[in-house]
Amino acid sequence: MRLLALFIFMIVLSPRLIFAESEYSFDLDEIEKKAYSLGGYIETRPVFLVFDKDSALYKLKLYNQDEGKTSEEYNVTLQLEGSYEKGIAKLYTKINADLRQSYLGWSDTTSVLEGYLSLKPSSSFTINAGKKALKWGKGYAWTPAAFADRTKNPDDPDLSLEGFIGLSADYIKSYSGPLKTISFTPVLIPVYDDVNNDFGETDHVNFAGKLYLLLYDTDIDFIILTGGSKTTRFGFDFSRNITSNLEIHGEFAFINNFGKKIVNNTGNTFVNKHDAKSGLFGVRYLTESDTTFIVEYYHNGTGFTDGEMEDYFSFINTAYEVYTSSGNDNDLQKALNLTEGNYGKMNPMRNYLYARVSQKEPFDILYFTPAITGILNINDGSFSISPEIMYTGITNLELRFKTGFLIGQSNSEYGEKLNNCRAEFRMRYYF
Amino acid sequence: MIKILFVFMSLILAVPAYAVDGNELLEQVDRNLNPESYEAYKKLINIEPDGSKKEFVLFTVKKGKNKVAAMFISPASEKGRSTLRLDDNMWLYIPNVGRPIRITSLQSVVGGVFNNADILRLDYTSEYNVEQVEENSEEYLLHLKAKTNTVAYDKLKMWVNRDNMLPSKIESLTEDSMLIKTLYFKEIKDFGDGIVRPSVVETDSPLYKGYKSIIIFAKIKEKEFNDEVFTLTFMPNMDSLR
Numbered sequence: 001m002r003l004l005a006l007f008i009f010m011i012v013l014s015p016r017l018i019f020a021e022s023e024y025s026f027d028l029d030e031i032e033k034k035a036y037s038l039g040g041y042i043e044t045r046p047v048f049l050v051f052d053k054d055s056a057l058y059k060l061k062l063y064n065q066d067e068g069k070t071s072e073e074y075n076v077t078l079q080l081e082g083s084y085e086k087g088i089a090k091l092y093t094k095i096n097a098d099l100r101q102s103y104l105g106w107s108d109t110t111s112v113l114e115g116y117l118s119l120k121p122s123s124s125f126t127i128n129a130g131k132k133a134l135k136w137g138k139g140y141a142w143t144p145a146a147f148a149d150r151t152k153n154p155d156d157p158d159l160s161l162e163g164f165i166g167l168s169a170d171y172i173k174s175y176s177g178p179l180k181t182i183s184f185t186p187v188l189i190p191v192y193d194d195v196n197n198d199f200g201e202t203d204h205v206n207f208a209g210k211l212y213l214l215l216y217d218t219d220i221d222f223i224i225l226t227g228g229s230k231t232t233r234f235g236f237d238f239s240r241n242i243t244s245n246l247e248i249h250g251e252f253a254f255i256n257n258f259g260k261k262i263v264n265n266t267g268n269t270f271v272n273k274h275d276a277k278s279g280l281f282g283v284r285y286l287t288e289s290d291t292t293f294i295v296e297y298y299h300n301g302t303g304f305t306d307g308e309m310e311d312y313f314s315f316i317n318t319a320y321e322v323y324t325s326s327g328n329d330n331d332l333q334k335a336l337n338l339t340e341g342n343y344g345k346m347n348p349m350r351n352y353l354y355a356r357v358s359q360k361e362p363f364d365i366l367y368f369t370p371a372i373t374g375i376l377n378i379n380d381g382s383f384s385i386s387p388e389i390m391y392t393g394i395t396n397l398e399l400r401f402k403t404g405f406l407i408g409q410s411n412s413e414y415g416e417k418l419n420n421c422r423a424e425f426r427m428r429y430y431f
Numbered sequence: 432m433i434k435i436l437f438v439f440m441s442l443i444l445a446v447p448a449y450a451v452d453g454n455e456l457l458e459q460v461d462r463n464l465n466p467e468s469y470e471a472y473k474k475l476i477n478i479e480p481d482g483s484k485k486e487f488v489l490f491t492v493k494k495g496k497n498k499v500a501a502m503f504i505s506p507a508s509e510k511g512r513s514t515l516r517l518d519d520n521m522w523l524y525i526p527n528v529g530r531p532i533r534i535t536s537l538q539s540v541v542g543g544v545f546n547n548a549d550i551l552r553l554d555y556t557s558e559y560n561v562e563q564v565e566e567n568s569e570e571y572l573l574h575l576k577a578k579t580n581t582v583a584y585d586k587l588k589m590w591v592n593r594d595n596m597l598p599s600k601i602e603s604l605t606e607d608s609m610l611i612k613t614l615y616f617k618e619i620k621d622f623g624d625g626i627v628r629p630s631v632v633e634t635d636s637p638l639y640k641g642y643k644s645i646i647i648f649a650k651i652k653e654k655e656f657n658d659e660v661f662t663l664t665f666m667p668n669m670d671s672l673r
């Protein structure tokens with residue numbers, strides 16, 4: 001009790017409270033910079049799933065277990081961010097730990113998403129060494145020109161991504177005139193058995209580079225990746241505000257000699273090599289009533305055609321019939337291997353349309369944002385639709401309830417997913 | 432001779448009744464509100480009709496007439512978010528998302544009555560021309576018109592105190608003169624180095640009945656920055672300026 005009284009006394013009489021005589025206060029302790037910082041969030045996200053037991057991916061992933069029609073998933077995620085700054089040097093790390101109970105059983109993963117040393121001798125030059133997510137590209141749901149990044153999840157594009165270990169630098173120069181800014185970011189990404197081995201072929205040191213221009217009020221990036229772990233690729237992106245409520249953006253990627261691993265309906269695999277061209281065009285529009293529209297068209301030049309996907313689903317269905325009649329799951333295991341990082345990628349086909357509509361604070365409810373997101377596979381007509389509501393009115397607490405419905409014919413991307421409906425409630429507390 | 436004298440007198444009498452240059456007045460208001468290049472801390476408070484509050488603290492830097500950037504220091508959910516404005520170009524950097532995305536001046540990164548143009552405010556003279564000046568013994572009333580259609584509010588009515596040449600009230604209007612919000616400048620404070628300006632700006636809006644938003648200023652300090660600070664590439668590093 002005495003401690004409480006002392007605490008109240010200190011707060012009330014603190015000389016660092018300015019504007020104490022007015023009805024508003026601004027405590028200068030709030031803005032004092034410390035050499036170190038520690039923060040992050042803790043999150044729980046229970047999920048309810050309705051399986052599509054006739055789908056190819058259900059047969060592939062749950063062929064030897066009976067999960068029934070529905071399933072629940074529970075998880076706790078802790079994301080920690082810490083930094084220490086001294087002079088021109090800054091150490092930064094972001095660690096994500098996840099504990100999950102799902103139809104696959106208990107699992108736990110801990111990943112260092114980022115961890116690097118940054119040296120900043122001047123405001124125009126920075127060197128970073130360590131694991132860093134570069135996050136290049138201008139697309140919201142997809143970023144085909146972000147060659148040195150992991151693939152985003154278009155269903156939740158704002159999620160933290162894990163970086164790759166490397167050495168990078170930023171050099172910035174500003175000008176007056178139509179060309180306002182130019183910056184260059186060279187990156188070295190080593191790929192060996194123990195370092196970045198999921199980036200591509202091992203035993204190479206890759207070079208990635210980005211040249212950024214702010215030219216005639218337009219953001220423009222030229223991107224390159226070369227070095228052997230992946231085939232050489234070139235990219236270009238842009239973004240520009242047309243009016244105070246309309247923004248347009250786009251990306252283009254050229255991938256030299258891309259190797260696409262495909263399977264036919266009898267299970268034979270081939271590698272199809274071709275020069276792939278991918279592109280994205282998007283708009284972001286805000287109406288007078290605070291409705292935001294984000295629409296993007298994505299052409300994935302590395303994606304599978306309708307026929308290739310039908311062959312893949314057909315192979316799974318045949319492999320499942322073999323398993324149910326003989327107990328032999330060799331072909332299903334083969335299909336599982338082909339799915340990982342290939343057919344199982346986010347949006348593995350050719351042409352997509354993304355649309356998201358969100359309404360800021362309808363009915364004068366502050367910090368309340370309902371939204372609906374749709375992703376259409378233009379090739380096969382299947383789609384996902386995800387309504388959600390988010391509330392951020394309690395300081396540092398973010399509540400989001402999101403549902404998702406996957407709709408499509410057989411042999412279509414969304415028609416053959418593991419589940420056809422899901423609902424999740426995400427509670428995230430920042431500290 | 433009489434004819435010449437008559438023409439001369441007519442010309443003199445034809446000069447507009449106000450000899451005040453509105454744009455010069457606006458320039459004075461800009462310089463009295465803050466130095467052309469400065470750093471400052473701002474606390475934004477959104478107050479709901481039931482009295483509940485949500486607070487945000489920002490660190491802001493500005494250079495010249497067209498460059499301004501801000502970074503959220505608190506609450507934890509917003510920490511590290513930064514916004515940049517170069518003329519009418521605006522970007523938002525969210526640490527989780529990782530790359531700056533273009534935003535528009537009418538959007539709001541904090542919710543409530545404030546939009547991005549309010550948080551990343553440039554000099555009034557860089558966005559507006561004074562079309563008309565009214566005056567009485569205590570204040571001027573400046574009628575401002577946006578220079579381009581990319582400015583957040585097409586018209587402003589600014590009441591300026593003649594004694595200290597500081598605004599006391601600003602009404603933000605659409606092209607059709609519909610009132611969007613009103614800013615009330617309060618509690619004039621000496622921040623040092625000759626910076627004497629209102630330390631509190633209250634905002635209300637007929638579009639958000641019962642809601643109120645407040646900006647409290649602290650530690651406004653004249654400071655020069657390199658141009659490179661106001662670039663997309665620098666946005667993740669804004670904290671290094673503090």
